[in-house]
Amino acid sequence: MANFVSPPIAAGLGAGASALALYGDVWWQRRQEREHADTAWERAVLPGPAALAESRLGTHAGSVLYALNPDERVVPFSPLRRSELLSLVDWCRASDGKRMWQVMGGAGSGKTRLLIEAVEQLAGEHVECGWVQHGQAVTAAEAALTRRGRVLLLVDDVDASPRQQDDLAGMLTALAREPSGRVKVVLCGREFASWWARIRAAMDPADQAVLSPAGRTHIPSALADATDQFQQFQGTVRQYARYFDRPVPVASLTGVTTAISVAELHAAAAITAYNGLTGPVELTTALRQLFTAEETWWRTNAAEQHSAITLPLPILQSAIAAATLIGADNLKQAVRRLALLPGLTASSDERRTELALWLHQLYAQRGGQWLDPHLPAYLADRYAALCVATHPGLPAALAAAALTT
Incomplete structure (x- = not known):
């Protein structure tokens, strides 16, 4: 050159x-x-409350229970919850350094739907939102601190297990020591009294001061009164009839002597629309029909998508109850836990493996876990309770399975 x-x-x-x-x-x-x-x-967060299985079989077209999940958003968000929504969103938008908010309410009260609506409100406002996966709270906090701009972490079912609470303590410590306060977290659970004080007591006093909750949203577990229940039932039936592409039936909810939860009312409305029930619809009967419809879908799905699953209904009931109550961290653990259930103790390892894979693919999984079907908690718990009451040997089997690693 x-x-x-x-x-x-x-x-x-x-x-x-x-x-x-x-x-x-x-x-x-x-x-x-x-x-x-x-x-x-x-790896640490999800875009929503649940993650689809890697190769989920079929679709949820025949599942009434899945249609009741809050992220399906079949029914518009209730204007009765608008003040709670605005309080939460305003805190997310604020730059006052307050980093934590708590959402509390019973199963089926609408906690997760409130969080979903808040995320929707924040869309386009340069706030990156992530639903923390089960067991990934510390990793989620560390990853959030590397993001650009403001971040909102959402931790649903914070009172689900002691292990999750221990992981949560590490996450909160990491967030407390981030100087800008641009990463915020919402904790959502049924109650805080039994474990929140324990976590705070183990914290450094300086971290504890930084993480003082900016506020708490308490969602009532039951609807206000009979008039409110009647109006919401009628409107909800119309929404589910549209969702299922059915004619709108003329029906009214009966058999309600006390205030009921949003989950119960939506369940009764969904099965009313799905089955075309007319006239007086008794709540207990409606829930029973909903579970029967779901069991029919399980058997149809298994026959069409997974011919290896040719098990009697009582065994499928026990397997679904085990999946919703204790779940599993991986395939091997699921197979070992299924081996303890009545009707499966003498089955082959291959057959239990096929059953575990079918359970994993039947529904999306909550919080990214390997086996924890993403279903409305109140209804899943109620169905599991019915199974336990129906099958005498199931409670002891579930207790033993829960201890199986």
Whole structure:
């Protein structure tokens, strides 16, 4: 090059090339770091409350229970909850350094739906929202701190297990020591009294002060009065009739002597629309018909999608109850736990494996767990309770299975 350009120019070009090479190295390193951070974020959080199985069989077209999940959003968000929604969203938008909010209410009260609606409200406002996967709270916090801009972490079912609460304590400590306060967290559970004080007591006093909740949303477990129940039932039946592509039946809810939860009312309305029930619809009868319809869908799905699952209904009932009550962290654990259930103790390992895979693929899984069907908690718990009451040997089997690692 010195034969064609002057030495000063050649030196300048050489320096420029070196600088460009250095810039390229820095750019490539930062790109790798960003990709690593994105991967960590995607492993720790979900875009919604549940994750679909890797190769889920069939669809949820015949599942009435799945249609009742809050993220299906069949029924518009209730205007009666608008003040709670605005309080939560306003806190998310604020830059006052207050990092935590709590949402509390009984099963079926509408907690998860409130969080879903809050995330929807924040869409387009440069707030990155992530639902923390079960057992990934610390990793989620660390990944959130690498994100650009404001981040909102949502932890549903915080009172589900002691292990999750221990993981949560580590997450909160990490967030408390982040100076900007741009990462916020919403904790959502049925109650806080039995475990929240224990977590706070183990914290450094300085961290505890930073994490003082900015507020708490308490959602009543039951609807207000009979008039409210009547009006909501009529409107909800219309919404589910549209969802299931059915004519709107003329029906009214009866057999309600006390205030009922939103989950119960929606369940009764869904099966009323699905089965085309007319006239007085008794609540207990409606729930029984809903579970019967779901059992019919299980058997149809198993026969069409997984011919290896040719088990009597009582065994399927026990397997679903085990999946909803104790779940499993992986396939091997699921197979070992199924081996303890009545009717499966003498079955082959291959048959239990096929059953476990079918359970894993039947529904999406809550919080990214391997086996924890994403279903309305109140209704899933009620169905499991009915199974336990019906099958005498099931309670002891479930207790033993829960201890199986």
